[in-house]
Amino acid sequence: AQKVTQAQTEISVVEKEDVTLDCVYETRDTTYYLFWYKQPPSGELVFLIRRNSFDEQNEISGRYSWNFQKSTSSFNFTITASQVVDSAVYFCALTMEYGNKLVFGAGTILRVKS
Amino acid sequence: NAGVTQTPKFRILKIGQSMTLQCAQDMNHNYMYWYRQDPGMGLKLIYYSVGAGITDKGEVPNGYNVSRSTTEDFPLRLELAAPSQTSVYFCASSFRWEGQYFGPGTRLTVT
Numbered sequence: 001a002q003k004v005t006q007a008q009t010e011i012s013v014v015e016k017e018d019v020t021l022d023c024v025y026e027t028r029d030t031t032y033y034l035f036w037y038k039q040p041p042s043g044e045l046v047f048l049i050r051r052n053s054f055d056e057q058n059e060i061s062g063r064y065s066w067n068f069q070k071s072t073s074s075f076n077f078t079i080t081a082s083q084v085v086d087s088a089v090y091f092c093a094l095t096m097e098y099g100n101k102l103v104f105g106a107g108t109i110l111r112v113k114s
Numbered sequence: 115n116a117g118v119t120q121t122p123k124f125r126i127l128k129i130g131q132s133m134t135l136q137c138a139q140d141m142n143h144n145y146m147y148w149y150r151q152d153p154g155m156g157l158k159l160i161y162y163s164v165g166a167g168i169t170d171k172g173e174v175p176n177g178y179n180v181s182r183s184t185t186e187d188f189p190l191r192l193e194l195a196a197p198s199q200t201s202v203y204f205c206a207s208s209f210r211w212e213g214q215y216f217g218p219g220t221r222l223t224v225t
Contacts, residue, residue: 035213037216043218044216045206045216091156091157101147101162101173102157102159104156105156107156
């Protein structure tokens with residue numbers, strides 16, 4: 001069975017601090033895809049990134065970066081110099097190669113205070 | 115492109131009533147999904163479809179029904195609404211597994 005664990009229920013930081021959101025996954029498949037989604041207070045779900053299991057390169061997009069490590073089954077998300085607008089719930093998710101379903105973690109609430 | 119649209123945005127139902135949540139996408143995606151999100155929780159898959167005429171159960175299908183007569187539309191039917199179905203419902207679509215695009219959600223309260 002597939003499972004995604006986001007152990008951090010809630011994180012509070014002060015603006016301009018760096019923050020890392022942890023994601024640990026479980027799967028027996030060799031081909032799979034990992035995702036991060038952002039859910040701001042307005043409620044919509046915003047796709048941030050997809051990473052496939054064969055690509056372990058880290059990704060950087062502006063203030064966002066992702067660290068994928070198959071050895072520890074982790075796909076962590078770092079926000080550098082956090083801003084108040086980063087306040088949201090962040091979900092990590094997993095699907096298999098021919099999977100039709102995203103398995104979501106429980107989410108991490110990030111609060112960035114000014 | 116409008117992406118994934120959902121109607122209504124909000125709805126209050128009485129116990130035992132029925133309703134249909136509408137979902138449409140204009141991206142020609144084969145895959146469509148219905149999720150529910152309970153307060154403070156992640157999303158759980160209710161039903162999904164890999165193409166017109168094909169649907170399958172997800173993790174929490176009880177109390178719901180779906181149909182997929184066209185590529186664009188994927189309505190979710192609630193029969194005999196119960197308080198346990200109070201939730202936010204998200205529809206999503208994808209080409210395959212590259213990433214799902216979500217609608218804005220429908221907030222449903224059953225009292």
